[in-house]
Amino acid sequence: MLRGLSRAGLGAIGSDENMIAAASKYGFQTVDVDAKGLIDRNGLEGARELLAKNEVSIGSIGLSVEWRDTEEKFREGLRRLAEEAAAAAALGCRVCCTYVLPATNFKAAHFAVIATRRLRTCAQILGAYGISLGLEFVGPHHLRTAWANPFLWTVEETLDWIAAIGEPNVGLLFDAYHWYTNGLSVADIDALSPEQIVHVHINDAPDLPVEEVRDNGRLYPGEGVIDLGGFLGALNRIGYKGSVTQEILSAEAPTQSPEELLVRSQQAYDRVYKAAGLA
16 A cells, blocks of 8 residues: 655645655655646646656545535536546546535535536546546544534445445545544455545544544544554455555644654654554
């Protein structure tokens, strides 16, 4: 499994180009960045050369289409998706991800109908470029009541929704924090196939009752109470080979420098990969 970085947890890391160089320096193999922006600034060959020189690949791009709001906003964003998918594919990226909030201000049944159609359309466009769409179920309890109507937040519900979307290139973005806040175990990972998992996020949780864990209260891997050795070991056991990307969401910006945070992240990965028997 590939060690990956997102911007979340790196402080003021600067440009995507700086992030790529930093990832390489500290032993990471993938980064989640804007592929189209990288090409726009460097040209296609320049972007490819930058990634190759640093021996880093793009783990995932984000789904920029606003599928949770009005039809007008959805259609507006949809016009850019083919260009973003083409750019990602040209740089060898095969994953695009989005998160699914566990509640909505829309009527839940109506929202499910609309969102299913919209995500199916996105998946079809991405699929034309060989890119999979990852849906991230979101587990923290406080978000389940943050909007008027409950939606979905479990892996079972998300898999059922993926089946309803009905496109072969849709799978899970599996996040350790949401695995933990849903009260899941390694057996729940063992029950999955690697084809069902598109992308993985890793992070840790403070020693609080799980109902009190906040989405923006995440810790670096190995600094909290999540069984990340078991998490990674189970993913490896079922044959997942993609990126395991750090995502540390916090209420306040980190006070350490990007270099200090990169060292902290590198040590965190070493710690949890060793616990999983992978280092």
